[in-house]
Amino acid sequence: MEVPVSWDALRKQARKLEAQLDEQMNSYRKLVSSKASTKNDSEENDIESGIDRLLKQLQQVNMKMQDWVSSGGSEMVSHTLTRHQEILQDLTQEFYRLRSSLRAKQEHASLLEDFREFDRTRLDLEEGVGSTEQALLKEHAAISRNTGHMDNVISQAQATLGALVLQRSTFGGINSKLSNVSSRLPTVNQILSAIKRKKSMDTIILSLVASVCTFLIFIYWLSK
Numbered sequence: 001m002e003v004p005v006s007w008d009a010l011r012k013q014a015r016k017l018e019a020q021l022d023e024q025m026n027s028y029r030k031l032v033s034s035k036a037s038t039k040n041d042s043e044e045n046d047i048e049s050g051i052d053r054l055l056k057q058l059q060q061v062n063m064k065m066q067d068w069v070s071s072g073g074s075e076m077v078s079h080t081l082t083r084h085q086e087i088l089q090d091l092t093q094e095f096y097r098l099r100s101s102l103r104a105k106q107e108h109a110s111l112l113e114d115f116r117e118f119d120r121t122r123l124d125l126e127e128g129v130g131s132t133e134q135a136l137l138k139e140h141a142a143i144s145r146n147t148g149h150m151d152n153v154i155s156q157a158q159a160t161l162g163a164l165v166l167q168r169s170t171f172g173g174i175n176s177k178l179s180n181v182s183s184r185l186p187t188v189n190q191i192l193s194a195i196k197r198k199k200s201m202d203t204i205i206l207s208l209v210a211s212v213c214t215f216l217i218f219i220y221w222l223s224k
Helices: 007-034 042-070 075-127 132-180 188-223
Strands: none
Touching: 007 042, 007 075, 042 075, 075 188
């Protein structure tokens, strides 16, 4: 994507991407709230890939705006940049939260289905319906699917954790650049304080994700 070089063009591009993201996020929220299937479908994949692409484009535009501010932008321009960065961070965090929620719902539904299959297999064994070998094969298949689903949950949690770490690193670099111009812009210190508060929220989210990963691994070992 070619990003315009003038400040007005950059801000126009940022607002356009933010509007597109708002529209996509509304569709994704509805999908997450109504999703009942245990499998991914084309609509879900299309929306997720579209949001991810728009977030990356908006991040690129923000980086261009940051370069423009670092070259000697005004105080008003710095405030505008901070606002766009906050919007990007909020949209990114909500996307990861919704995606994790959707995966958790799918895995929960899948686990319930596997448990029902396990109960049916157990009843078949008790009632002597079909051969013992076939019943054992069904039970083994159900347990294997259950293990695979838990592996998927752990992979999703690890991917989310990695994305949050990358996001934190990106905003850390922006904070460093803003420090270089703090001597020329008296109110930059206030902006930096706001960013640090945002980074504190990121730390809390990382801790929560790590806790969820540990909890899922514990459930995984219990289910073996």
